Amino acid sequence: MDAVEAGQSFTVTRDGHQIGELIPLKRRRRFVPRAEFAAMSQGAPDISLETFRADQDATAAQETDDPYAR
Incomplete structure (x- = not known):
């Protein structure tokens, strides 16, 4: 198990x-340093906050179908 934890792979055989x-x-990785995040974000497209919020509102306003309703 130590070898697997260190990155080694094994093939299991029988007969x-x-x-x-x-x-x-x-x-x-659970943590991304601020500088790395900022560097990755530089190439991201601009978004319209108004359009984003409208999309969220439209999604939240949708009613889910009740699979037990007849």
Whole structure:
């Protein structure tokens, strides 16, 4: 398990036949430094806050269908 945690992968066999793989999970970074976020955001398109809010209001105003209503 230490080797898998360190990034190593293993093929699991039974009687010489491959039956699975033991691979490390991809870890997601939870924190992005401010400078990196600012650099990534520089290329983002401008958005209209009024249009964004109107889209949110339109979505929230929709009624959900009740699957049990007949």
